[in-house]
Amino acid sequence: MKRRLPFSVRWGGVAVYLFLLLLVQLGRFHIGQMFNYAFFLLLATPIVSLVHLIVSINSLKYHQEFDTDHPVKGEDLTYTLLLANESHLGSAPMNIGFRTVQPGSPSHIEDLRLSLRRGERTERTYTISCPYRGIYTVGLERMELTDMLGWITISRPVWHRTFYVYPRIIDTEYPFAVGDVSDLSTGPNPGASQDYSLFESLVRYREGESVRHMAWKKFFALGEPFLKTYARTSQPGISIYLDLRREEDPVPDVLEREDCSIEILVSLVKYFLDRSVPVSVHAMGQSRYGFAAETPDDFGLFHKDTVNLLFTRTVSPAALYRGDAHEASQRRSVLFVTHLVDPEIVEIMEDTIESAATEAPEIACILNQTGMDEAGVRKSRDLFDDLRERGGKTLLIRGAESLSGDMRGAP
Numbered sequence: 001m002k003r004r005l006p007f008s009v010r011w012g013g014v015a016v017y018l019f020l021l022l023l024v025q026l027g028r029f030h031i032g033q034m035f036n037y038a039f040f041l042l043l044a045t046p047i048v049s050l051v052h053l054i055v056s057i058n059s060l061k062y063h064q065e066f067d068t069d070h071p072v073k074g075e076d077l078t079y080t081l082l083l084a085n086e087s088h089l090g091s092a093p094m095n096i097g098f099r100t101v102q103p104g105s106p107s108h109i110e111d112l113r114l115s116l117r118r119g120e121r122t123e124r125t126y127t128i129s130c131p132y133r134g135i136y137t138v139g140l141e142r143m144e145l146t147d148m149l150g151w152i153t154i155s156r157p158v159w160h161r162t163f164y165v166y167p168r169i170i171d172t173e174y175p176f177a178v179g180d181v182s183d184l185s186t187g188p189n190p191g192a193s194q195d196y197s198l199f200e201s202l203v204r205y206r207e208g209e210s211v212r213h214m215a216w217k218k219f220f221a222l223g224e225p226f227l228k229t230y231a232r233t234s235q236p237g238i239s240i241y242l243d244l245r246r247e248e249d250p251v252p253d254v255l256e257r258e259d260c261s262i263e264i265l266v267s268l269v270k271y272f273l274d275r276s277v278p279v280s281v282h283a284m285g286q287s288r289y290g291f292a293a294e295t296p297d298d299f300g301l302f303h304k305d306t307v308n309l310l311f312t313r314t315v316s317p318a319a320l321y322r323g324d325a326h327e328a329s330q331r332r333s334v335l336f337v338t339h340l341v342d343p344e345i346v347e348i349m350e351d352t353i354e355s356a357a358t359e360a361p362e363i364a365c366i367l368n369q370t371g372m373d374e375a376g377v378r379k380s381r382d383l384f385d386d387l388r389e390r391g392g393k394t395l396l397i398r399g400a401e402s403l404s405g406d407m408r409g410a411p
Helices: 010-030 035-060 215-221 253-272 296-308 317-327 343-354 374-389 398-406
Strands: 007-009 060-066 074-087 094-101 112-114 121-129 134-146 152-157 158-166 191-204 226-233 238-242 279-284 288-293 335-340 364-366 393-397
Touching: 010 074, 010 121, 035 060, 035 134, 035 152, 060 134, 060 158, 074 134, 074 317, 112 364, 226 335, 238 253, 238 317, 253 335, 253 364, 279 317, 288 393, 317 335, 317 343, 364 374, 364 398, 374 393, 393 398
Parallel strands: 238 279, 238 335, 335 364, 364 393
Antiparallel strands: 007 152, 060 074, 074 121, 094 112, 094 134, 134 152, 134 158, 191 226, 279 288
């Protein structure tokens, strides 16, 4: 079944034509044969115009080219439109509209209005910048041809292409330990964390070690300090809670900040999966997002899935974490990635610092400072330094360009 071409008619012009045709016809009867030529000329004009329009539609060819199928963030996409009139007649006037969707940019390609001479070919090239991750749409939105009288407009079927621009993958490290494992890349079971329900043995305390798992009963009985050791378990090593809150309009500065948060997340997930550290990602945007994996082969799927991480007006990731903690026992390490100095996250970290419970999860927080003003940077630095001095695990990321260095240089 052939697809019919949508068309529109300017009935005002048709009405004026019919009125003129009626006047000429009356003139033929009342004045004489001198109106015959005018009548037949007037009668033939719309037929010629319609035939020309049909010929133009069938003779006009177009082709769209894109210099890449997978644009990379920060690069440009080159889009080329080629038009050709394969008729021996000049084409009907055409109006071409473009569809361009660029995150953070209201700019678009201006409409194209032109007619092609017989056998003429033309090429138009446009550059689409891809400064942010997200979904880009490029191509034709409409192509309309109008007859010479301007009465009939016919739209040709057109198409456009959707491109997914993914976040960069930045080589980095995780500056904190998962559980009590300080080097995730060593040992017979990389990524395994200690399960405090599986007591294994006692070892003599060495100066400088943490007294968190001190065997106090043994100490009081013998007067010698011993530490409890536990068996390792392959239970997921870390849960990452990503902050997807957005209160402002998506202007470039906001999109840059959000991209930095996503790139922090992507880099960490790759770091863990490359070392077979089980990791889960939790976020609340327009809906609940969840991802869990434990092998390097799963990273590609996660990287592509980041297009579904959309910032919006939503709740704090601290609320998400508390809900998960009530539903199941939290023994894994927990990491918050946020761009806000969130009192709820700070409260969770302070509770963890003050808690002496051996089964309490390790809590860490990475704050993305991209786009913060000087007062915000100073305030967040003072707060995080205070938490760190009291035993909290905190890290400040100044921006996407310094991400790798900030992660490696964390105290």
